[in-house]
Amino acid sequence: MLLTLQVALTCAIVCNVAFMIANRIADVSMPTGIAESGLSTIQSIGTDTKQNAQALHETDLAALRAIPGVESAVAVSSALPLNRNDSFGPACPSQQVFDQAMRTSSLFKGGDCPLSSFYDGTPGLLRTLGLQLVAGRDFLPGEYTAKSNPSVAIISRELADRLYPEQDALGKVMILGGNALQVVGVVATLARPELHGMGDGYMSVITPQLPDSTSEIYVLRSAPGDRDRILKAAEAALFRVDPTRVIDPDQVQTYSQIRDAYFQRDTTMIGLLIASALGLLFVTALGIAGLANFWVQQRTRSIGIRRAIGATRGDILHYFQAENFLIVTAGVVLGVLLAIGLNLLLMTHYELRRLPLWYLPIGAAVLWALGQLSVLSPALRATQVPPVVATRSV
Known part of the structure; x- marks a missing residue:
């Protein structure tokens, strides 16, 4: 017994x-939708608040792209899949749904307006991250904006299916944080920075909003075996451009390290x-x-x-x-x-x-x-x- x-x-x-x-x-082992094995990141914190952020980004990116082995480089404000820097809000399929959610105080409770994470970055973000565009197009140069609100967006396929079930999301006007954005593209998969927070793990929106701070994260794409060498060279290149900046050694890492830390x-x-x-x-x-x-x-x-x-x-x-x-x-x-x-x-x-x-x-x-x-x-x-x-x- x-x-x-x-x-x-x-x-x-x-x-x-x-x-x-x-x-x-x-x-x-969940997929994030990006080319993880070839990505590395370096966070730069500017000390000169009067410095022109856009000019600094262009200079920094030119220096980073000149490093042998760097295939592409972009600057993002803070958010990357699984890095926990999550900025999110409700995404509504139309102005009517948004107004109804406001009247019923259900805007931040999911439902017809799922909570979604926001991504931004300089031109070339989709190519650098390795995102697969399954419908529509990438952002045009004239659509990027630094101060004003963007007018277009690229969304994840899961968000597109949630907002517009059995419909084509391209051309639809979604309401994001009270702003109207036309959907011009859909990517196959894009995980959120924080999976276990509010909302589903793949509800993501990319906007052509240029980072407007001198403290940004630079994302570099290269061959997987070159990442450690490129990170050392990138840190030196950024200090040559601006010796007064601050770079935290813990924030100089490959994307594999970001994923390992998250899980x-x-x-x-x-x-x-x-x-x-x-x-x-x-x-x-x-x-x-x-x-x-x-x-x-x-x-x-x-x-x-x-x-x-x-x-x-x-x-x-x-x-x-x-x-x-x-x-x-x-x-x-x-x-x-x-x-x-x-x-x-x-x-x-x-x-x-x-x-x-x-x-x-x-x-x-x-x-x-x-x-x-x-x-x-x-x-x-x-x-x-x-x-x-x-x-x-x-």
Whole structure:
């Protein structure tokens, strides 16, 4: 009974832990829509507030593009996918929907106006980030603006499907923060800077708003193997342009480092969950093997009698395997019910998704295999008991 309960608890916990691991892995490996392997970033903080920001950006970008190996470079205000610098607001499909949301005080509650992240940057942003334009066009040179509000936008496909379901988003006029923007392009995927904040993770808007501060993030695209060298050269080039600027060494990084930092807690949790599941399976295997060893010791005379009346070694082996299979099966049946109950509890208190039913037969198969492997060594030892043992006194 104790072994059955142990198998049941192991089945319930391991099934849910495996599901949690799969969810974490899916989060960590989620696509952002940009060419991550070739991107590196460097944040520059200007100290001269009277400096012309646009002129500084042009000079800085010219110096960065002159570095051997740099394919393209742009300046952005602060937001990049997964860097947590999120600026967001409601995006409404029309002025009428915006006015209705204002009247009902539901503007920042999602619904027909999903909360979306804002991206901006200098010309060449789509090419530098490697964004895939699936409809429409890139921004025209005359559409970029520094001080006034832009009049056009490029949105992610997920936002386009949300705002204009079963319609072509191109040419539609969306309302973003009270400003009317015509949709001129749609990109396949563009993740938000903060995935677990308000709204969905892929609701994104790009506008031709030029960064208007001397403190910006420069994004450089190059071959993946050149990124470390280019970052060192970029830092030196920026200091040659303006020696008074401040560059935080922690903000001179490849995009891979940005992604790793964002998912650090998830990867740590994956390691802890894997260790806990393996530890629990190991303890269960020890329990099965220990009980089987105890049975062999207690049944040595019985085994000898069986051998004496004609039982083969294979019969003895199959006897212990069948006995273990029945015990583990009883534990698995109870464990499946406990797994479903535990999942419902996690859904209620920790917002975990519903456990797919196909995890249950996989968990059962793992425990059956574990039980058979654990009992194999004691069962083989039982097959070595000679028939002469039956003639000995108790």
